[in-house]
Each structure stands twice: as C-alpha cells, then as structure tokens.
Amino acid sequence: MDKKKGITLCMCRMCPSFVDCKEEIAFCMAEPGTSGCIKKEQGCLCPGCPVQAAENFRHVFYCTRGSEAGQSHDR
Ligand code: SF4
Ligand code: SF4
Structure with missing residues (x-):
C-alpha cells in the first residue's frame, strides 16, 4: 500500500509509547522512520x-x- 494509506491505518496515535510532535506517522514505512520525539519504548501496537x-x-x-527496511538491513 502507499504511505498515505498507511498513515490513515496506522495505530501509533493510540500507542502508550506515542508522543505527538506533529510529525508524520506510519514510522514503519518512512526512511529512516525513527521519531524525533518518541524516545521511550512503553509498548508497541504494531503487531496488531x-x-x-x-x-x-x-x-x-x-x-x-527505524523503519521496516532499516531494521531489516541491520540483521
Ligand atoms: S505497523 Fe506500526 S508504525 Fe506501521 S503503520 Fe502500523 S502502527 Fe504505524
Ligand atoms: S511503539 Fe510501535 S505502535 Fe507505538 S508509536 Fe512506536 S511504532 Fe507506533
């Protein structure tokens, strides 16, 4: 799917780790994907x-x- 659709379906805004600094979500699809303001991992809704x-x-x-592509390269 394209990133625009990903952003509409993305569940990050409901996630306990989420911090809103008005950046684009669907971090999995972005490059490099990492957020500028989310620093603490307090649960992740991505598996659902x-x-x-x-x-x-x-x-x-x-x-x-980092993004799916980025984390895949790190393997
Ligand atoms: S997998 Fe995670 S980062 Fe990607 S769209 Fe879903 S909730 Fe957002
Ligand atoms: S931890 Fe997962 S679901 Fe939560 S904001 Fe980050 S990428 Fe999105």
Whole structure:
C-alpha cells in the first residue's frame, strides 16, 4: 500500500509509547522512520496493525528503532 494509506491505518496515535510532535506517522514505512520525539519504548501496537499485516512487516518499535527496511538491513 502507499504511505498515505498507511498513515490513515496506522495505530501509533493510540500507542502508550506515542508522543505527538506533529510529525508524520506510519514510522514503519518512512526512511529512516525513527521519531524525533518518541524516545521511550512503553509498548508497541504494531503487531496488531493492519499495515503490518498487509505489508508482511516483521519488526516492532519502528518509531525508536527505524523503519521496516532499516531494521531489516541491520540483521
Ligand atoms: S505497523 Fe506500526 S508504525 Fe506501521 S503503520 Fe502500523 S502502527 Fe504505524
Ligand atoms: S511504532 Fe510501535 S511503539 Fe512506536 S508509536 Fe507506533 S505502535 Fe507505538
């Protein structure tokens, strides 16, 4: 799916780790994906997200650890 659709489906705003600094969400699809303001990992809703399922993404905490592509390269 395109990033615009990902942003509409993204569950980050309901996540306990989420901090709103008016940046674009769907961190999994962004490059590098890390948030400028979310620093503390306090749970992640990505495993239950429709974007994660549709794209077959395998990682979590995209906001603090980087996009799906970025975390995949780190392996
Ligand atoms: S997988 Fe996570 S970062 Fe990606 S769209 Fe869903 S909730 Fe947002
Ligand atoms: S990427 Fe995961 S941990 Fe970060 S805000 Fe989204 S759901 Fe929460």
